[in-house]
Amino acid sequence: MKDHPGALAGLRGDCANCFGLCCVALPFAASADFAVDKDAGTPCRNLRDDHRCGIHARLRQRGFTGCTVYDCFGAGQKVSRSTFGGQDWRTGSPAHARRMFEVFPVVRQLHELLWYLTEALTLPAARPLHPELRTLLATTEALTLRSPEELAEVDVAAHRQKVNELLLKTSELARAGMGGRRKNRRGADLMGARLKGADLRGANLRGAYLIAADLTGADLRGADLIGADLRDTDLTDADLTGAFFLTQPQLNAARGGAGTRLPASVSRPLHWTGGV
Incomplete structure (x- = not known):
């Protein structure tokens, strides 16, 4: 992955190349953000057969504000097109669908870490840490490319801790240049x-x-x-x-x-x- 601002473009959700995974895999509860309850692995009632949202232009008006603030950091298209090779959860076996829904949150967390690491590499003040950042970026990217079975076993919390330690150092360098208190x-x-x-x-x-x-x-x-x-x-x-x-x-x-x-x-x- 390239370490420049344009690289962040690939870490945004591309719903046209996803099978509506966030609308199926994730649960939500009736609240100010969602009009109804929905269990994990159950398609949202607004999800159409073509994987698009039937009320996309009216989400806030219909009580689904939570949907308008969500982004998968590009994990949806990665899981849909790469991890599962374009095989839709609708057409596969129930076991295939369950595994896809299980893997999606894992890749989403890893893609969020990719976002932070990629942005860190755009910060001139963090140049002394760029070699370490590039190494951890490559390691994180490699994790996202594992098989569904391997992804299900990834210890995301442990990997996040490694990333966070380096991002803390990055933050200190970046903010030191601001001067003052x-x-x-x-x-x-x-x-x-x-x-x-x-x-x-x-x-x-x-x-x-x-x-x-x-x-x-x-x-x-x-x-x-x-x-x-x-x-x-x-x-x-x-x-x-x-x-x-x-x-x-x-x-x-x-x-x-x-x-x-x-x-x-x-x-x-x-x-x-x-x-x-």
Whole structure:
């Protein structure tokens, strides 16, 4: 996998080349994010025979906000087209379908790690770690290419720990270049916090709970946002230029607008401008 920003494009969901795996393999419970309950391995009632969503353009209006913030990091097409060679879960045996549904969450987690490692290689300040990052990137990619039986045995938690240790070092190098006092808010409970206009340049916000926090106009340049919970966080007019380890699902769960400045690795969510 190439270590430049364009490589991240291959780590986004491509529903046209997937068999609707996220709509079948994953469970969800009736809540503010989903209108109904659904068990793992059971097709969503909105999934059509062609593997497309029957209410895609109206998901939020129909109570399926959770679907609009989800992204598989490209795992859906990897499992559908590579791991299982294009064999649909609908046409295979029940055992084949079960194995596909079992493997999908594993590959999804590995692809999320690929996203972080690929982005880390775009950070100039992390150049001293680039050899290690490339090695771990190649190792992670190799894991995703294993057979279904081998994938089911992968210890994702142990591999994630190795990746996280290197990403922590990457974060320290990247944020050191921001200068000034870099706030450490790792894992902090900031739910509903009033942080309007806050100076969070180079802040460590890894795993921070920012649910419904007011970050309007906040300066988040160069902040580490890996694992931060941004559900309903108000990012209106906030500056996230250069913020890293921010994923599309995180951003999709937040609120923002045309004035929100974003890093090149993510796209402005459609629902910020009145879309799905």
